[in-house]
Every structure is written in C-alpha cells, then in structure tokens.
Amino acid sequence: MFELLSFGDAGWGDEMLRGLAITVQLAAVTLPVGLILGFLAAYASLSHARPLRFIGYSYTTIMRGLPEILTLFVVYYGVGLLLNALALWWNPESRGIDFSPFAAGVIALGMVFGAFAGEVIRGAFNSLDLGQAEAGRAIGMTKIQIFRRIQLPQLWRFALPGLGNLWINMLKDTALVSVIALNDLMRMTKVAVGVTKQPFTFYLTVCLIYWAMCLASEFVLAWMERRANRGIRRA
Amino acid sequence: MNPTDILLEYWPRLLDGTLMTIKLTLLGAMIAAIVSPFFALVRTQASPVAQAPLRLYISFMRGTPILAQLFLVYYGSGQFRPFLQEWGLWGFFRDPFNCALLTFALNSTAYQTEILRGGIMGVNQGEIEAAKAVGMNRITTLRRIVFPHAYRIAWPALGNEVILMMKASALASVVTVFDIMGRSRQVFSRTFDFSVYLWAALIYLCITAIFVLLWRLVEQRLSRHIAPKSSAHSPKETSV
Numbered sequence: 001m002f003e004l005l006s007f008g009d010a011g012w013g014d015e016m017l018r019g020l021a022i023t024v025q026l027a028a029v030t031l032p033v034g035l036i037l038g039f040l041a042a043y044a045s046l047s048h049a050r051p052l053r054f055i056g057y058s059y060t061t062i063m064r065g066l067p068e069i070l071t072l073f074v075v076y077y078g079v080g081l082l083l084n085a086l087a088l089w090w091n092p093e094s095r096g097i098d099f100s101p102f103a104a105g106v107i108a109l110g111m112v113f114g115a116f117a118g119e120v121i122r123g124a125f126n127s128l129d130l131g132q133a134e135a136g137r138a139i140g141m142t143k144i145q146i147f148r149r150i151q152l153p154q155l156w157r158f159a160l161p162g163l164g165n166l167w168i169n170m171l172k173d174t175a176l177v178s179v180i181a182l183n184d185l186m187r188m189t190k191v192a193v194g195v196t197k198q199p200f201t202f203y204l205t206v207c208l209i210y211w212a213m214c215l216a217s218e219f220v221l222a223w224m225e226r227r228a229n230r231g232i233r234r235a
Numbered sequence: 236m237n238p239t240d241i242l243l244e245y246w247p248r249l250l251d252g253t254l255m256t257i258k259l260t261l262l263g264a265m266i267a268a269i270v271s272p273f274f275a276l277v278r279t280q281a282s283p284v285a286q287a288p289l290r291l292y293i294s295f296m297r298g299t300p301i302l303a304q305l306f307l308v309y310y311g312s313g314q315f316r317p318f319l320q321e322w323g324l325w326g327f328f329r330d331p332f333n334c335a336l337l338t339f340a341l342n343s344t345a346y347q348t349e350i351l352r353g354g355i356m357g358v359n360q361g362e363i364e365a366a367k368a369v370g371m372n373r374i375t376t377l378r379r380i381v382f383p384h385a386y387r388i389a390w391p392a393l394g395n396e397v398i399l400m401m402k403a404s405a406l407a408s409v410v411t412v413f414d415i416m417g418r419s420r421q422v423f424s425r426t427f428d429f430s431v432y433l434w435a436a437l438i439y440l441c442i443t444a445i446f447v448l449l450w451r452l453v454e455q456r457l458s459r460h461i462a463p464k465s466s467a468h469s470p471k472e473t474s475v
Contacts, residue, residue: 065398065443066436067405070416074432081429168298175300179409186303193310200311207299207307214298 004196005205012192012202019188020209026102026174026184030109031167037114042121056118063115068173071112076104076180101182105174113170120162124155157228164221168214175210185209238430245422245431252418253438259332259414260401263339267347272382274344275351289348296345301403304342309334309410335407339400346396354389355381387457394450398443405439415439 005013044056063071080099087094128151136146178186189206193199242249277289296304312319312328319325327333358381366376386393408417419435422428455462 062436062440065402065440067402067416067439069405069408070419070432070436070439073420074436077423077429077432172298172300175302176406178302186300190306198314200307200314203303203307203311207295207303210300210303211295211298215294 004192004198004201012188012196015188015192016185016206016209019183019185022102022183023174023185026105026109026177026182027167027171030106030113030170030174033106033110034113034117034166034170035163037110038117038121041114041118042125045118045122046125060115060118063111064119068108068112069176069179072104072108072176072180075108075111076101079104079107101177101180104180105177105182109170109173109177112173113166116166116169117159117163120159120166121155123162124158125151127158128154157232160221160225160228164217164225167221168217171213171217172210238428238433241422241426241428241431242434245418248418248422249415249431249434249438252413252415252435253442255412255417256401256404256414257442259335259339259404259407259412260397263336263343263404264397264400266336266340267343270340270344271347271351274348275355275385276377278348278352279355293345293349296342297349301338301342302406302409305335305338305406305410308338331407331410331412335404335410335412339404339407342403343396343400346399347393350389350392350396351385353392354385354387357388358384390450390454390457394447394454397450398446401442401446402439 005011005016041056041060044052045060047053047056076099083097083099087097132150132154133146136150141149174184175186178184178190181187185206189202193202196202274289278286308328309331312334316325319328362380362384363376366380371379404414405416407414408420411417413421415435415438419431422431
C-alpha cells in the first residue's frame with residue numbers, strides 16, 4: 001500500500017502532491033477574492049440606499065441557497081459562453097476563448113465565500129460599539145479614518161470565528177472543481193484510482209489529507225483568535 | 236432555444252429530479268435525526284474515553300469534503316467486493332442512491348450530534364434539579380425536560396443543517412443519481428442550452444424558501460409559550 005503512495009514512477013505520491021499544490025493555490029487565490037466580495041456585500045446590505053441594499057440582500061440570499069456545485073457549473077458554462085460571445089462580437093474571426101477551470105473555480109468559490117462572508121461581516125459590524133465611531137467623528141476623523149483605525153481592527157475580532165469556519169468550508173469545497181476537470185488533489189486521486197484499482201486506499205488517503213489541512217487550519221485559526229483577542233479582558 | 240421552451244419540453248425530468256432531491260434530503264436528514272440524539276447524549280454525559288471514537292468520527296466527517304466521503308463509500312466499497320458479496324451487502328453498495336444516502340446520513344449525523352449537544356448543554360441546570368426534586372427518574376427527565384428544551388434551542392441550527400444537506404445532495408449527481416442537478420446535467424448534455432441550469436437554480440431556491448417558511452412555523456409552535464404576545468387586545472387568541 002505504501003508503495004502505491006510513494007514518489008517517483010512506482011507510486012502516486014508526486015502526482016497527488018502536485019494536485020495538492022493546485023488545491024492550495026485555488027484556496028489561497030479564492031480567499032482574497034471572497035473577502036473583497038464579502039466586504040462589498042456587507043457594505044451594500046448596510047447601505048442607506050435602497051437599491052444597493054436590495055442588491056446586497058439578493059446576492060447573499062441567492063448564493064447561500066444554491067448548491068456550490070450548481071454555482072460552479074453556472075459560472076463555468078455561463079461565463080465561458082459569455083466570453084465566447086464577447087470574443088466573437090469583438091472579432092468575428094476569433095476561435096473563441098478557453099475559459100480555464102481554475103478561473104471558474106476561483107470565481108464560483110469566491111462568490112459563495114463572499115455571500116456567507118457578507119453576512120458574517122454585517123453581523124460583526126452591527127456588534128461594534130456605536131459610541132466609538134461617534135467619538136471618532138467628534139475629534140474630526142474622516143469616514144475612512146474611522147473605518148480603518150476604529151472599526152476595521154474590531155471588525156476583525158468579531159468576524160474571525162465566522163470567517164475561519166468559511167475558510168474551512170471553502171477548503172473542502174475546492175474538491176468540487178475536480179468535476180469540471182481541474183487537476184486538483186481530488187482529480188489526481190481519481191486518475192490514480194483509475195490506474196491502480198485501489199479506490200478505498202486512495203480515497204481514504206485523500207480524506208486524511210483534507211482532514212489534516214482542516215485540523216491545521218483550525219489550529220492556526222485558534223492562534224489567530226487568541227492573538228486578535230489579546231487586548232480584551234476576560235469576564 | 237428559448238428558456239421557456241426548455242422548461243416546457245423537459246419539465247417532467249426536472250420534476251422527477253426535484254422529487255429525488257427531496258427524497259434524498261429528507262431520508263438522509265431523518266436517519267441522522269434518529270441516531271443523533273443518542274450520540275449527543277454520549278457526547279454530553281459519557282466519560283471522555285467513551286467519547287473518543289465519537290469525537291474522531293465527528294471530526295473526520297466535518298474535516299473532509301463530502302464529495303470525498305461519497306467517493307470513499309461508492310467507489311471505495313468496490314475494493315471490498317468479494318467480502319461484501321459474501322455478506323450479501325454488495326447489492327446495497329452497487330446502487331449509487333444507497334451510497335449517497337448512506338454518506339449524507341453519516342455526514343448529517345455528525346453535524347446534528349454537535350448541534351444537539353449544544354442544545355442539551357444549553358438546558359438550564361436548575362430545571363434538571365427541579366425534575367430530580369419532584370422524583371423524576373433519568374429517562375423521564377430526558378424525555379420531558381432535557382430534550383424538549385434542547386430541541387427548542389437547537390431548532391434554527393438544525394434547520395440550517397437540513398438546508399446544507401439539501402445543497403450537498405446535488406453532489407449525488409456526480410455518482411449518477413438523477414436529482415435536480417443530475418437531470419439538469421443530462422438535459423444540458425443533450426441540448427447544450429445553458430438556461431436549464433438557471434431553472435435548476437430557481438427550483439433549489441424555491442425548495443429552500445418553502446423549507447425555511449415551514450421550519451419557522453414549527454419553531455413558532457415549539458416556542459409558543461415564550462412568544463411575545465402580539466394580540467394582547469384579544470385574550471381569546473393568545474390561548475391558541
């Protein structure tokens with residue numbers, strides 16, 4: 001069994017490691033995209049402008065109600081079609097654009113992450129002490145200064161547990177991109193299974209790898225939470 | 236083709252898929268709902284040593300992608316085919332629906348156990364002492380005091396879990412179960428018309444919306460004794 005998972009020609013260790021690299025890259029690129037979308041969604045749903053609020057609420061509600069795999073398919077095929085149509089409109093002789101599954105994965109997972117993160121950030125924003133923002137305004141800080149110096153540092157503290165959960169969910173959801181033919185950890189495993197006919201061994205291994213990543217994430221998140229709360233007195 | 240034409244032509248398939256999604260979700264959630272109270276009791280009352288295997292199981296289920304779990308059950312069982320055939324279980328594992336159902340039930344059990352554990356721990360200790368004081372035995376206390384209260388606390392979180400289960404059930408399409416997602420993929424591979432996925436999205440949203448509404452109605456009923464009395468002017472209605 002260990003020979004199958006070894007590196008080099010005999011085993012599938014190096015192939016799976018390459019897949020793991022893609023999975024980690026995908027998650028690492030998706031995180032900032034999702035966070036930005038989350039902040040935009042929270043900003044929209046907290047806005048005083050009614051149309052903006054409507055957009056914010058619709059986005060978070062719809063994205064949270066759809067299966068992640070369906071979102072991935074809609075993005076992969078939908079954006080692919082759109083890009084092709086645009087390319088043809090721009091230059092009728094072009095042969096169309098190949099929409100990469102990696103980009104589709106980043107967009108789809110980022111949109112899902114953003115919708116959930118929007119709710120987390122909105123909740124964190126609502127639990128901020130209003131008096132502090134007022135105090136900031138009283139001493140003449142601009143809105144941006146208040147956000148950057150007073151609200152953002154505390155927002156982080158309130159939002160961190162929720163965002164940490166979302167990160168772990170997103171890490172697990174990266175497995176879905178194997179369905180649209182990105183060579184991530186899951187897909188490399190599938191390839192290995194096809195050749196070796198040892199499905200249980202390999203899928204158990206892949207489960208253990210994801211499990212290890214989630215446990216490591218939990219460990220780091222616990223440390224980050226302790227760090228974020230270091231200035232807070234415990235009741 | 237026009238988006239409405241797709242719906243007019245393929246609605247029987249989508250309806251069939253919808254029923255499959257509902258069947259998969261409800262069965263999975265119900266099996267988990269039957270098992271999880273016992274596990275939750277172990278998690279709150281048993282010794283740490285007795286809890287260890289359960290904690291390992293829950294951590295594994297929550298720390299791995301449900302797609303990987305599904306593959307582990309569906310494809311992984313093939314590795315033990317002679318053994319399973321000997322025990323007469325091969326017929327069960329050969330059917331993708333059974334494998335998906337088993338995976339979802341196992342996964343949901345882990346989540347529901349943790350949610351219920353939170354609910355049980357949220358029950359006021361004084362109530363349990365009061366039950367003891369009036370002479371209730373352990374079983375009666377659990378049945379009349381602990382669980383009713385724990386479920387009331389856990390109800391919203393349990394609803395979220397069922398919705399997550401419903402969303403996860405779309406993964407069953409990857410192992411050729413024809414749920415909404417599976418039917419949509421089938422129609423797409425035939426027509427190459429992208430709009431079928433948008434119809435699928437609409438169906439999923441409708442299911443979620445209806446479910447949220449029903450769940451909230453039950454929640455109101457569960458907590459009717461502590462609900463704010465909105466109809467204070469007509470005392471007759473408050474007794475409902």
